[in-house]
Amino acid sequence: MAISLQKGQKVDLTKTNPGLTKIMVGLGWDTNKYDGGSDFDLDTAAFLLDDAGKVKSDADFVFYNNLNHASGSVTHMGDNLTGDGDGDDEQIKIDLSKVPAEVSKIDFTVTIHDAEQRRQNFGQVSNAFIRIVKEDTNEELIRYDLGEDFSVETAVVVGELYRNGTEWKFNAVGSGFQGGLAALCGNFGINI
Template structure:
């Protein structure tokens, strides 16, 4: 049975192959489709990308170590019908030793131009599940009203004493994808 996480809660993973699914439903009537993008920032002990290629997103769908791979970009959020809109597959046995954590984010593409924010998105969540059996391990539903934020750090996988753990984060940012890139580069 999956664990329903609260912000800041941490769990042990105990698996080597996991998938991280992000889902959301855009509110109707904003005039534009909502294009939310899932990304992964693979960070070293200094909380920075070892190299730009360790930033996995729609223009770089696989990390250089082959550990993190995106399944592609859902341009409207309408492909899922209640399920995951975008997924990142993670093989923890392949993660480069210099990478200590992987932050999973969602950002709104062209948010400023389209006057969109996470306050206009509902049913947002991140879930982590067994890649082989599809059994859900944990889920974190974003229940805060991010009325000015255009980027959210949903959760992270991190190493602790040789084991991988997962933490629900739920941290909003105003500057979209570029603000996160600036933070972790």
């Protein structure tokens, strides 16, 4: 049974799952009914970060225009333009055994595409979640439901995997940003 987390909680991933290397990170959401006339296009991304919380280069930003990290450790499974349907809206596969040694954490984010022009924000998004699944058995190990505590934010750091010695842990972050993808990229050391 999956461990259900609250904002700010941290939980071990690999110590309690010996031999775990291949996981799938699923992110999902629903949008509230509104009459803005535009579809909601939410985009997930993974930032591979060093001890200082920064990327080494733009190639450490895995998203819909850069689906694969050069190390083979992170693969974005593609962009869902509407978020319709149940279950995961976007997925990112991680091979923990291939994550470069200089990467101390991987942050998972969701942003709203063209949020400013479309007048959209996370106050209009509900049932957002992130889950960690054991890839070979499809067993859900960890789940974090974000709740409804956002209003004007257009980007969210949902959660992060981080190294603790030789083990990997997961942190339910749930931290919102205004300024969308540009603000997130700036925070992690990418100039766009």
